[in-house]
Amino acid sequence: MIGRSTLGAIRRRLGRARSSAISLVSPRGTIDTDLAPGHPLLPSLPAVRAYNAARSAEAGKAIRDGNRIVNFHIALDLVAKLPAGDYAELGTYRGMTASVIWPRMAAGSTLYCFDTFEGFDQRDLGDDRLAQPLEKSAFRDTSLDIVRARISNGNDAGLAFRVGFFPDTFVGLEHKRFRFVHIDMDLADPIRSALAMFWPRMVDGGIILVHDYRSKRYPMAAEAVDDFFAQRGIVAWPLNDRLGTAMIMRHPNMPD
Numbered sequence: 001m002i003g004r005s006t007l008g009a010i011r012r013r014l015g016r017a018r019s020s021a022i023s024l025v026s027p028r029g030t031i032d033t034d035l036a037p038g039h040p041l042l043p044s045l046p047a048v049r050a051y052n053a054a055r056s057a058e059a060g061k062a063i064r065d066g067n068r069i070v071n072f073h074i075a076l077d078l079v080a081k082l083p084a085g086d087y088a089e090l091g092t093y094r095g096m097t098a099s100v101i102w103p104r105m106a107a108g109s110t111l112y113c114f115d116t117f118e119g120f121d122q123r124d125l126g127d128d129r130l131a132q133p134l135e136k137s138a139f140r141d142t143s144l145d146i147v148r149a150r151i152s153n154g155n156d157a158g159l160a161f162r163v164g165f166f167p168d169t170f171v172g173l174e175h176k177r178f179r180f181v182h183i184d185m186d187l188a189d190p191i192r193s194a195l196a197m198f199w200p201r202m203v204d205g206g207i208i209l210v211h212d213y214r215s216k217r218y219p220m221a222a223e224a225v226d227d228f229f230a231q232r233g234i235v236a237w238p239l240n241d242r243l244g245t246a247m248i249m250r251h252p253n254m255p256d
């Protein structure tokens with residue numbers, strides 16, 4: 001028979017344990033990643049909180065996408081151990097995800113940030129599944145100063161901006177090799193171009209993340225990824241963030 005005071009003590013202890021277990025819950029509550037005390041990803045939580053707060057402030061509503069940041073950290077920590085390779089982000093906008101990548105890069109490497117920094121280019125907007133007027137004005141409210149301030153406190157060390165229409169802005173980087181590439185350009189044409197340019201230039205063990213893999217608004221993102229990799233007999237791994245991200249790790253003997 002357990003006495004009342006013992007029961008109370010157990011309840012208090014359970015309550016403390018519960019409140020110290022940190023939950024990264026998707027907006028609709030469908031994915032729940034509990035990080036128990038001592039979990040190696042616990043140090044990622046300040047970045048999760050900062051990301052969620054900044055995204056929410058810019059969106060004017062609560063946005064929680066903690067799994068996205070944890071997935072970034074897992075991938076970035078894996079590729080940091082590789083002997084070589086730079087980093088690239090295709091679709092930097094206001095620098096939110098670039099600010100997650102930059103502080104975790106291997107010493108001496110560079111993050112190439114590709115964007116028009118003026119929103120989508122007319123040449124990519126042919127898909128009639130798009131809500132054209134909305135898409136035309138999307139992602140224009142940015143500047144290199146906003147991005148620099150967010151990523152690196154205004155410091156350009158390890159940063160290179162490729163401003164303009166991708167793939168034109170790839171010129172001059174043909175000799176580079178990459179360990180980590182984040183593709184976040186939403187639309188099919190630039191995603192296809194990015195895969196064609198970067199996949200053959202990934203080092204062994206290098207990782208490509210493609211955002212919007214489960215997006216209802218941009219179903220062409222998943223189509224572009226699946227078409228590209230199906231031709232090579234490769235299956236992209238779907239991650240558990242809010243809009244879905246496809247993860248592909250390059251292994252020796254995979255075809256270009």
Ligand SMILES: C[S@@+](CC[C@H](N)C(=O)[O-])C[C@H]1O[C@@H](n2cnc3c(N)ncnc32)[C@H](O)[C@@H]1O
Pocket residue numbers: 090091092093094095096097098114115116117118119120121124139164165166167184185186187190
């Ligand atoms: C979803 S936003 C990127 C979001 C960003 N990663 C973040 O953390 O907030 C998509 C970006 O891709 C850029 N983009 C799309 N197509 C492009 C192209 N062909 N060339 C250059 N930038 C492009 C847009 O200008 C836009 O800023």
